Structures are given as structure tokens and as C-alpha cells.
Amino acid sequence: MKSRILVFIQFLAIFLMILPLGGEVQNLYSGLVIIIAGIIIGLFALKAHTPGNFNIRPDIKENCTLVSHSIYKYIRHPMYASVLLSMLGVLVLYANIYVSVIYLLLLVNMLSKMFYEESLWHCKDSAYKEYAQNTYRLIPYIF
Numbered sequence: 001m002k003s004r005i006l007v008f009i010q011f012l013a014i015f016l017m018i019l020p021l022g023g024e025v026q027n028l029y030s031g032l033v034i035i036i037a038g039i040i041i042g043l044f045a046l047k048a049h050t051p052g053n054f055n056i057r058p059d060i061k062e063n064c065t066l067v068s069h070s071i072y073k074y075i076r077h078p079m080y081a082s083v084l085l086s087m088l089g090v091l092v093l094y095a096n097i098y099v100s101v102i103y104l105l106l107l108v109n110m111l112s113k114m115f116y117e118e119s120l121w122h123c124k125d126s127a128y129k130e131y132a133q134n135t136y137r138l139i140p141y142i143f
Contacts, residue, residue, distance in 0.1 A: 002116065003057040003058045003059045003113075003116070004057065006057075006058060006109060006112060006113040006116065007056060007057050007113075009105070009109045010083070010106065010109055010110065010113065013087075013102050013103075013105050013106035013109060014083070014087060014106065016102045017087055017090050017091070017099055017102045017103060017106070018090060020094050020096070020098070020099060023094055023096075024094070025093055025094065026092070026093065026094060026095035026096075027092050027093060027095060028093065030089075030092050031089045031090065031091075031092040031093030031094075032089065032093070033089070034085060034086070034088055034089030034092055035085075035086050035089030035090065035093075036089075037085055037089075038081075038082045038083070038084070038085030038086030038087075038088070038089060039082065039086060041071065041078050041081055041082040041085060042078070042079060042082030042083070042086070044070060044071040044078065045070075045071055045072070045078035045079045045082060046079075047070065048067050048069060048070035048071060048072055048078075049067055050065070053065060053067065058113050058114075058116050058117035058120065059120065060117075060120045060121060060124050066121070066125055066127060066128060066131060068131050068135075072135070073135070074135060074136065074140045075135060075136050075137065075138055075139070075140055076118070076131070076132065076135050076136070076137050076138075077114050077117075077137055077138055080110050080113070080114050080138060081138045081139070083106075083110060084106070084107060084110055084138070087103055087106055088103065090103075091103045114137065114138075118132065
């Protein structure tokens with residue numbers, strides 16, 4: 001149930017952030033470049049998965065395998081990084097308090113989702129501990 005709530009909040013925040021579409025754009029080119037960078041990271045993450053291994057919820061699927069190659073060699077949560085970066089681009093596009101507050105909610109939610117997923121992986125796969133020690137969560141060489 002917890003994972004469903006986290007995913008619901010994630011999609012609600014994304015929906016609320018893109019509602020201002022058609023509003024006053026502040027930084028068109030910067031925002032679009034950031035959004036595209038986020039999408040590219042997401043595509044690399046999806047490409048690294050075998051069919052049926054990807055899950056939008058932080059729950060660990062029964063027959064899933066730990067992905068530790070491609071972009072996952074550098075960061076453990078490229079899909080979360082993709083969402084956060086893309087939505088940062090939306091924030092840059094609209095640059096207002098409404099979108100800023102919703103982005104903050106999204107950031108807190110995604111971090112909660114990420115830590116919850118990691119706790120599940122630690123219980124499921126002993127190799128995850130070593131993988132976690134050798135990779136960053138979201139941003140290479142920083143976090």
C-alpha cells in the first residue's frame with residue numbers, strides 16, 4: 001500500500017507541475033535542455049532493463065534481477081533522477097512559487113520512495129550492499 005501511495009503522489013505532483021502549460025514561460029531554452037537531459041537519462045535506464053524487470057512501484061518484483069550495468073553502473077536510481085531532472089526543467093520553464101512548492105513535494109516523495117526501495121533491496125539481495133557501496137544514488141560523485 002505504501003508504494004502505491006508514493007507512486008500516486010509522484011504522478012499527482014507531475015500532473016500539478018505541468019498544469020501551468022500555456023502559462024508564462026520564463027526560461028524556454030534552459031528548461032527544454034534540462035527536460036531533454038532528464039528524458040535521455042530515463043531512456044538509458046529503460047534500455048538497461050530486460051523485459052518484465054522494470055517496476056514503477058518501489059516494490060521488488062518476485063523474479064526481478066539487480067541491474068548494475070549501463071547507467072546503473074554509475075547511479076542506482078536513474079529513473080528517479082530522470083523524473084527529478086525533467087521536472088526541474090519544468091520548474092525552470094515556469095519559475096514560479098506554485099511550481100516550486102510542487103517540485104519540493106515531488107523531491108521529498110521521490111527521496112522517500114528511493115529510500116524505501118533501497119531498504120527492500122537490502123532485505124532481498126545480499127549483493128545490493130556491495131552495489132550500493134560502489135555507486136551513487138542520484139548524482140555521480142555527489143549523492
